[in-house]
Amino acid sequence: MPPDLWSHVLPEPGRSLKRKSIMAGRRILIVDDEEGFRDGVADLLQMEGYTVSVARDAFEAVRVLPVFRPEVILLDLRMPNLDGEGFLRGMTGLPASRGVPVVLISAKEDLAQIASRTGAAGYLSKPFEAPQLLSLLEKVLPEPRTRRR
Structure with missing residues (x-):
């Protein structure tokens, strides 16, 4: 899909929707094969x-998990090779993914x-705002005091 198709998820230029200090440093892993969506x-x-x-x-994502140690994973369901459901099944055996909430994203x-x-913490239908x-x-983010190190 063209990158500009997902540009609507961004706020107006120069405008943040939340105070940055609240979310500073919270780690999110985005797993999606659509480059424009992923980057947006x-x-x-x-x-x-x-x-x-x-x-x-x-x-x-399996390679990134132990290094990045996300607090939430945004996971597309439709991906080549191994889909989102397959990834979720495989995650159970990965120590770096224990207790990490997953938000499914799909059309x-x-x-x-x-x-x-699948026990996902939440879901969003594409496209979303x-x-x-x-x-x-x-x-779905864990409380800051319980964040994993």
């Missing part, structure tokens, strides 16, 4: 003060059922 969401989250890492597929119609079945994502992240 990463830009939004960085403007909000999050620390962001990106992976273009599940295999790259699939049965997203709510998949989120319920920036405030929806930021609100959901506030809900």
Whole structure:
């Protein structure tokens, strides 16, 4: 998809939707094969003060997890090679992913059922607006005092 298709998730230029100090340093891993979407969401989250890492597929995410140690994973369900559900099943054996909430992101119609079945912390249907994502992240992020080191 063209990168500008996802530009609507960004706030107006020069405007942040939240106080950066609240989210400063909170670590989010974005796993999505659509470069324009992945980069747009990463830009939004960085403007909000999050620390962001990106992976273009599940295999790259497995390599990033132990190094980056995310506090939340934003996971696309439709990816080549290993889809989001396959990644979720494999995550259970990875020490770096224990207790990390996962937010599913997809245009699939049965997203709510998949989120319920897989134990995801939340889900967002593509396309979505920036405030929806930021609100959901506030809900699923662990309290700062319980953050993993």
